[in-house]
Amino acid sequence: MKTPETTISEIGSSEISTAKIKKLLHHPDLWRAGQLTQAPDTLSSGFAVLDEHLPGCGWPRAGLAEFLLNTTGVGELRLLAPLMRELTRSEHRWVAWINPPFIPYAPALEALDIDISRILLIHPKTHQEALWALERASRSGTCSMTLAWLDEQQLHLKDTRRLQLAARQGHTLTCLFRPSEAAATNSMAELRLQMTPGEPGSVALDICKRRGGWPVSGIRLQISEQRRPQEIREQLSLWREKKREQRRDQRRHQRQLQAEVPLTEVSSTGSRVTH
Numbered sequence: 210m211k212t213p214e215t216t217i218s219e220i221g222s223s224e225i226s227t228a229k230i231k232k233l234l235h236h237p238d239l240w241r242a243g244q245l246t247q248a249p250d251t252l253s254s255g256f257a258v259l260d261e262h263l264p265g266c267g268w269p270r271a272g273l274a275e276f277l278l279n280t281t282g283v284g285e286l287r288l289l290a291p292l293m294r295e296l297t298r299s300e301h302r303w304v305a306w307i308n309p310p311f312i313p314y315a316p317a318l319e320a321l322d323i324d325i326s327r328i329l330l331i332h333p334k335t336h337q338e339a340l341w342a343l344e345r346a347s348r349s350g351t352c353s354m355t356l357a358w359l360d361e362q363q364l365h366l367k368d369t370r371r372l373q374l375a376a377r378q379g380h381t382l383t384c385l386f387r388p389s390e391a392a393a394t395n396s397m398a399e400l401r402l403q404m405t406p407g408e409p410g411s412v413a414l415d416i417c418k419r420r421g422g423w424p425v426s427g428i429r430l431q432i433s434e435q436r437r438p439q440e441i442r443e444q445l446s447l448w449r450e451k452k453r454e455q456r457r458d459q460r461r462h463q464r465q466l467q468a469e470v471p472l473t474e475v476s477s478t479g480s481r482v483t484h
Contacts, residue, residue, distance in 0.1 A: 255291025256430050263400075264420045268292055271380045273373040274400040277389045277417070281310050281358075283404050284412040285386060287432040290321045292382075293354065297324035302353040305329045305346045308339045310358055336360040340368060347383045348375035354382045361388055369397040392417055 251267035253260055260266045268274070276285050293304055304327055306313060318325050331346070333339040336359060343357045355376075364387075376383040385398070392403055401418040407429060414428040 252292060252295060254288075256288075256432075258428060259414065259430060262416055262419070262422075262425050262428065264422065268382060269399060269420075270382060271377050272400070273369060273376050273383045273385065273396075273398040275385045275387055275391070275396060275398040275402070277387055277392050277401065277403040279389050279405060281386070283406045284432045285404060288404070288412065288430070289356075289384065290323065293318075294322050296353040297327040298322070300353045301327075302351055303327060303329040303346075305331060305352045305355045307331045307343050307346065307355060307357040308333055308359065309356070336363045340364075343383065344371055344375045346379075347372060347381045348379040350379045350381075352379065352381050354384065356384045356386070358386050361391060366395050366397065373397045373399070 250270040251263070251265035252270060253267045254263065278285060296302070297304055306328065309330070313328065313330070315325050318328070329352070331342050333342050339357065339359055343355060343359070346352045346355050372383055372385070389403060392401070398418065399420045401416070403415040403417055405413045407413045410433045411429060411431050414430060415424070415426040416428070417424055419425070
């Protein structure tokens with residue numbers, strides 16, 4: 210038979226355990242199924258429909274996000290354009306592109322009001338160099354955002370863990386673009402989105418993984434307006450004319466500098482003559 214002292218001791222121990230459990234349940238890093246936790250720092254994606262499904266109603270300001278694609282050019286950069294515009298206009302940090310499969314088209318970026326002077330292009334020679342550059346750029350604190358295209362066959366779970374930690378340390382949003390098949394592999398990314406092209410100017414999104422919530426499928430976004438070819442040609446023409454004017458101004462400035470510098474010549478007698 211239990212004594213009264215033993216019963217009281219057991220009750221006290223039970224209350225302590227309950228208090229510890231309650232404290233644990235309120236820990237900010239605990240994931241709760243069916244409930245989106247409020248991320249401490251986010252920025253709107255620019256798409257209200259998408260924000261409704263993202264923790265904190267926007268892209269995380271720091272962490273690793275993956276975009277799973279059947280092929281490049283399905284609208285992944287258009288999806289991130291509002292964020293790039295906000296970051297390049299509000300922060301004095303780089304948006305680094307590491308090993309992009311194409312050369313970013315400056316007129317298109319400028320048309321989206323992205324400050325291209327904040328764009329940093331890095332072209333590593335090997336996968337290991339690309340991974341090293343991405344980790345360093347994410348951790349350095351000098352990049353508000355990094356975009357990377359790595360060799361999928363050489364990318365491992367431990368690499369995504371390193372990138373996640375580096376992004377948090379540098380307060381950087383690190384974006385990895387991976388093939389759709391990568392959805393079947395494990396990753397330490399806080400956010401994983403699968404993208405497929407929809408109707409012209411639109412994209413279909415499935416959120417495969419999000420912090421603090423179940424996956425979501427069937428999100429459709431209109432990421433760009435339909436534009437006539439004539440409008441695109443006119444925009445390109447204006448951009449080229451702007452660049453020509455900049456080059457003319459640079460040449461004019463150089464001629465002015467040369468005119469202000471005195472010319473020194475050596476005469477046949479060896480004396481210096483200044484004009």
